[in-house]
Amino acid sequence: MRKDMIQATDAFERVVHWSLAVSCIVLFVSGLGMMFKSFNFIGTMVGGLRILKYVHNFTGIFFIVSLVLSIRMWWKEAGTFEMPGDLEWMKAAGGYLWHVDNVPEVGKYNPGQKAFFLAVAVFGAAMGVSGLVMWFSTGFPAFAVRWMYVLHALGFLVLFAFFFVHLYLGTIGSPGSLPAMTTGRVTRAWAKKQHPKWLREMDESAKADVHAGGGHG
Ligand code: HEM
Numbered sequence: 001m002r003k004d005m006i007q008a009t010d011a012f013e014r015v016v017h018w019s020l021a022v023s024c025i026v027l028f029v030s031g032l033g034m035m036f037k038s039f040n041f042i043g044t045m046v047g048g049l050r051i052l053k054y055v056h057n058f059t060g061i062f063f064i065v066s067l068v069l070s071i072r073m074w075w076k077e078a079g080t081f082e083m084p085g086d087l088e089w090m091k092a093a094g095g096y097l098w099h100v101d102n103v104p105e106v107g108k109y110n111p112g113q114k115a116f117f118l119a120v121a122v123f124g125a126a127m128g129v130s131g132l133v134m135w136f137s138t139g140f141p142a143f144a145v146r147w148m149y150v151l152h153a154l155g156f157l158v159l160f161a162f163f164f165v166h167l168y169l170g171t172i173g174s175p176g177s178l179p180a181m182t183t184g185r186v187t188r189a190w191a192k193k194q195h196p197k198w199l200r201e202m203d204e205s206a207k208a209d210v211h212a213g214g215g216h217g
Contacts, residue, residue, distance in 0.1 A: 006191055006202060009184040016069045017181055020120075023063035027127075028160060030056040057135055064128040071121050078109040078117035085197070086111045108198040112169075119162050127155040 009017070033042030033052050043049035071079075081087075088104035090111050095103035109117065130148035137145045170177050176190035191199040 004188050005185045006188050006199065007184055008180045008186045008191065011184070013073060014181060014184055016066060016073055019062065019066040020070050021181075023059050023066055024159070024163065026059045027056060027063055028156075028163070030059065031156060057131070060128065060131045060135075063124070067121070067124045067128065074109075074117055077107065078114050079121065081111065081114060082107065086114070105197045106195060107201070108195050110195070116162055116166055119158060123155040123158045126151055127159070130155065 029042060030052050032039045034049060034056060040049065043052040046052055046055060085104060085106060089106050092100045092103055094100075094106075094110055094112055096112075130152040133140050133145060133148045134152065140148075170181065174194065176187055177194070179186050188199065191202075
């Protein structure tokens with residue numbers, strides 16, 4: 001690896017992230033196709049609304065599996081807040097909304113990313129549960145099934161809105177981030193700007209490894 005690059009994600013993380021992303025996008029598109037008359041043409045494209053429903057439901061299973069793996073994978077770094085550092089970052093809005101001379105340092109994920117992860121975890125789980133109840137509705141009381149439709153629509157609104165913010169920040173909004181999802185290798189300059197504390201910890205643990213290796217070798 002080039003000296004000015006650092007490994008941000010491993011192959012497993014990238015596969016899980018892509019499965020989550022692709023299944024989520026297929027669910028958005030197929031869901032919209034079933035929900036609104038003006039989007040019914042999406043059903044026509046795949047051979048009818050019945051087939052679109054199968055695509056939606058089975059992609060849902062794929063999404064649930066990806067979500068469980070994502071939660072396991074990201075929980076430690078993106079699911080817990082570190083105080084007071086994260087609070088300081090929030091007070092400065094990470095320097096995204098107004099000029100801040102010294103943006104408080106954060107680890108691998110900043111509090112905005114953590115909020116996104118938590119929204120995906122909570123609303124993604126709500127989508128999975130409500131989707132399964134609607135799919136196997138005969139096993140549940142009618143009033144409960146009706147509420148699941150409401151929950152599913154609410155979850156969609158939240159995830160759809162967050163998705164565009166995430167897409168923007170993961171690409172053009174924060175240049176240098178996308179390789180974390182493709183090759184897994186990011187520049188040290190990007191890591192220093194976006195996740196300085198994490199970079200320092202990585203460097204320290206690399207040094208510790210070298211020392212430990214030297215001691216035994
Ligand atoms: C194709 C569209 C997508 C792109 C380009 C994209 C891009 C990225 C990038 C570059 C990162 C790493 C950011 C960093 O380390 O600073 C990331 C992290 C993450 N992505 Fe995506 N992503 C996409 C779709 C999704 C979808 C659909 C979801 C969830 C439904 C998702 C969930 C996450 C989560 C939970 C993280 C880790 C925590 C965070 O950064 O908030 N991504 N994404």
